[in-house]
Amino acid sequence: MSRFKRGTKADSLAGFRADSPDTSHTAVPHGLLKAARKSGQLNLSGRGLTEVPQNVYRLNVDTPEEAKQNVSFGESDRWWEQSELTKLLLSSNQLTQLSDDITLLPGLTTLDLHDNQLSSLPGALGELQELQQLRLSHNQLTSLPVEMCTLKNLRSLTLQQNLLQSLPEDVGMLEKLTELDLSKNNLQGLPSSLGHLTCLQKLNLSHNKLSCLPDSLAQLISVKLLDCSNNQLTDVPASLSEMPVLEQIYLRHNKLRLLPKLTAPMLKELYVGNNQIEQLETEQLACLTAISLLELRDNKIKSLPEQITLMSTLTRLDLTNNDISTLPAALSLLPSLQVLLLEGNPLRGIRRDLLTKGTNELLKYLRGRIKEEPERADEGHTAMTLPSQAAVNVHNIRSLKLLVFSEKQASDIPGEIFDAAADQGVTTVNFSKNQLTSVPSRLLEFQSSVSDINLGFNRLTCCSPAICQLLQLMHIDLGNNQLSDLPPDMKNLTKLRSVTLNFNRFKSFPDILYHIVSLETVLLGNNQVGLVDPCGLQKMVHLTTLDLSNNDLLSIPPELGLCTSLRCLGLEGNPFRTPRAAIVTKGTDAVLEYLRSRIPS
Known part of the structure; x- marks a missing residue:
C-alpha cells in the first residue's frame, strides 16, 4: 500500500521516520517503483519479502503516488509514458505463494522466483504469454499447474531443487523451450510428450529417481547435452542413438552394468562413472565413432579389449578406480589419446613410478611391448608448419x-599456436x-x-x-x-x-x-x-x-x-x-x- 492516502496532506517528515514493524517485510521503496516504470525492470531479490506487495502487481495499473499529489513533472518524469514491466526479480525471499494478480503484469518476459518457499503456483501464470524465462529453482514445489504448459514463448525453465514427483503430460506444448533443468527433484517417470520439445538444447534430469527413460527422448533433435546422472537407470534406450546433434551425455551414479550402445553421430563425451560396469564389449566401443572423452571411473572393469583401438578419435580415457590388472599394448596405438587415467587399479607388471610420469611415457612403454610397431600414417596432410617451426595439427584443433x-x-608458447x-x-x-x-x-x-x-x-x-x-x-x-x-x-x-x-x-x-x-x-x-x-x-x-x-x-x-x-x-x-x-x-x-x-x- 502507498505511504500516503488519497486526499491527505503529505507529511514532510515522513522520509525521516522509520517504517513501522508490521510493514517492513512488504514495503518497496518508492524510488525503486519509480525507476521500474522507466526501465521496465524491478529487482526485489533478497528483501525478506513474505508476499509480493500489491503495488508491485499494480505497478502499470494504478496512477503513481506523485501524480496524485499534483507534483510537477519534468521531461524525464512523465509517468504516463511509463514502460511496461518486463523483468521482475523476486529471488531469495520468503514467498510462500504467488497471487493471481500476477496477470496484471502481462508484459513480463523474465520472472525470477528462485530460492523462496513456494509449494504451489497459480494457474494464472499461464496467462503471461510473453514470458521467456521462468526461474523456480530452490523452492518446495510438488507439482506444476497444467496452465503453465500454454507458455508458448517460454525458452528457459529452471526447476532444480524442488519436490516434483511428476510433470504435466502437456509439457511438450512448450515448443520454444531451449533449456529445461529438472535436477534434484523426486521424479520417478517422464511424460512421453517431452519428446515434442524440438527446440530444446540442454536437458538436465540429474539427481532424481528415474529407473528408465522414455523412447520419445530420441525426438529431441536439438539437444546437445543430456544429463541423467544420479538416478536409478539400469539401461539406456537404444533409441537415444537417433538424437542427431547429441554431443554430451552424463550417466554417472546409476546402476548400469554395460556400457550403453550409442551410435549418436555427434557424441563426443560420454560419462558413465560410478556404475556397475564389469566389462567392455567390442560392439559398444565400435559405436562410439566420434568420441573424444570417455569416463569409466569407479566401475568394476577388469580388462580392456584389444578392439579399444577402434576409438580412433579418443583423446581422454578415465579408468580411475576399477579392477584392471593388465593393459593391452594396443592401447598405445590410439592415435589421438592424450590423457590416460589409471589411478586406483591393481595393475601388475607396470612400475608405479612409470604411472606418475604421465600418459606419454606410459604409452611409449606400451608401444615397446609391441614386437613390430605399426607404420604410422603420414601426418603431412593435416599438419601446418608455422614460421616458428612449430607443427600445429589443424585437424586435431x-x-x-x-x-x-x-x-x-x-620457454613460451608461440603466438601462432594460439592464432591457429x-x-x-x-x-x-x-x-x-x-x-x-x-x-x-x-x-x-x-x-x-x-x-x-x-x-x-x-x-x-x-x-x-x-x-x-x-x-x-x-x-x-x-x-x-x-x-x-x-x-x-x-x-x-x-x-x-x-x-x-x-x-x-x-x-x-x-x-x-x-x-x-x-x-x-x-x-x-x-x-x-x-x-x-x-x-x-x-x-x-x-x-x-x-x-x-x-x-x-x-x-x-x-x-x-x-x-x-x-x-x-x-x-x-x-x-x-x-x-x-x-x-x-x-x-x-x-x-x-x-x-x-x-x-x-
Whole structure:
C-alpha cells in the first residue's frame, strides 16, 4: 500500500521516520517503483519479502503516488509514458505463494522466483504469454499447474531443487523451450510428450529417481547435452542413438552394468562413472565413432579389449578406480589419446613410478611391448608448419578441439599456436614438457570452452590467478613443476574434478582445495606434505582418489577414516609409524577401517 492516502496532506517528515514493524517485510521503496516504470525492470531479490506487495502487481495499473499529489513533472518524469514491466526479480525471499494478480503484469518476459518457499503456483501464470524465462529453482514445489504448459514463448525453465514427483503430460506444448533443468527433484517417470520439445538444447534430469527413460527422448533433435546422472537407470534406450546433434551425455551414479550402445553421430563425451560396469564389449566401443572423452571411473572393469583401438578419435580415457590388472599394448596405438587415467587399479607388471610420469611415457612403454610397431600414417596432410617451426595439427584443433604444443622445451608458447586455435572452441590444451615459468596468459582466449589443461613437466613456480577464470575447467595437470601454493580464487572453479600436483614443493595440503567440493581426484604424491586436515577432506564429498604417497606425513589423523567416499588412498613412502605397513598394503578399505577404530569414543 502507498505511504500516503488519497486526499491527505503529505507529511514532510515522513522520509525521516522509520517504517513501522508490521510493514517492513512488504514495503518497496518508492524510488525503486519509480525507476521500474522507466526501465521496465524491478529487482526485489533478497528483501525478506513474505508476499509480493500489491503495488508491485499494480505497478502499470494504478496512477503513481506523485501524480496524485499534483507534483510537477519534468521531461524525464512523465509517468504516463511509463514502460511496461518486463523483468521482475523476486529471488531469495520468503514467498510462500504467488497471487493471481500476477496477470496484471502481462508484459513480463523474465520472472525470477528462485530460492523462496513456494509449494504451489497459480494457474494464472499461464496467462503471461510473453514470458521467456521462468526461474523456480530452490523452492518446495510438488507439482506444476497444467496452465503453465500454454507458455508458448517460454525458452528457459529452471526447476532444480524442488519436490516434483511428476510433470504435466502437456509439457511438450512448450515448443520454444531451449533449456529445461529438472535436477534434484523426486521424479520417478517422464511424460512421453517431452519428446515434442524440438527446440530444446540442454536437458538436465540429474539427481532424481528415474529407473528408465522414455523412447520419445530420441525426438529431441536439438539437444546437445543430456544429463541423467544420479538416478536409478539400469539401461539406456537404444533409441537415444537417433538424437542427431547429441554431443554430451552424463550417466554417472546409476546402476548400469554395460556400457550403453550409442551410435549418436555427434557424441563426443560420454560419462558413465560410478556404475556397475564389469566389462567392455567390442560392439559398444565400435559405436562410439566420434568420441573424444570417455569416463569409466569407479566401475568394476577388469580388462580392456584389444578392439579399444577402434576409438580412433579418443583423446581422454578415465579408468580411475576399477579392477584392471593388465593393459593391452594396443592401447598405445590410439592415435589421438592424450590423457590416460589409471589411478586406483591393481595393475601388475607396470612400475608405479612409470604411472606418475604421465600418459606419454606410459604409452611409449606400451608401444615397446609391441614386437613390430605399426607404420604410422603420414601426418603431412593435416599438419601446418608455422614460421616458428612449430607443427600445429589443424585437424586435431578443428575436429577434436585439441591443442597440443608438447615436448618442445620451449620457454613460451608461440603466438601462432594460439592464432591457429582462435574461435575453434578448443576443449583440451596440452603444453606439457616445456620450459614454461608462467601460465600462458592467452589461455584466457579459450575460457568459454577449455575443460582440460596439461601444464605438467614445466618450471612453474606459481600458478597464475588467470587459471581461475577458466570456469569450464574440469581437469588440470600441474605435476612436475616447482609449485608450493595455489591461488585462492581457484574456489571459482566449481566444475573442477581432478587436479594433479605430483612432484612439486607443497608442504601441506593446499587449503583452497578443501573448498572445491566438485573434486574427485587429487594427486599430491612426491611433495613435502606434512599436514592434512581430515575435517576439510570430509567436506569434499565427491573425493574418491587421494594420492599422498612419498610425502612427510609423521602421523595419519584417525578422523581421515570418516572420509567414506575414498576408494583409493595412497600413503606409501611416508615416515609415519601407524598404521603399520602391513595394514597399508591391504588397501584403502583396510586403512580407513583401521583409522576409524582409532577415533576416541
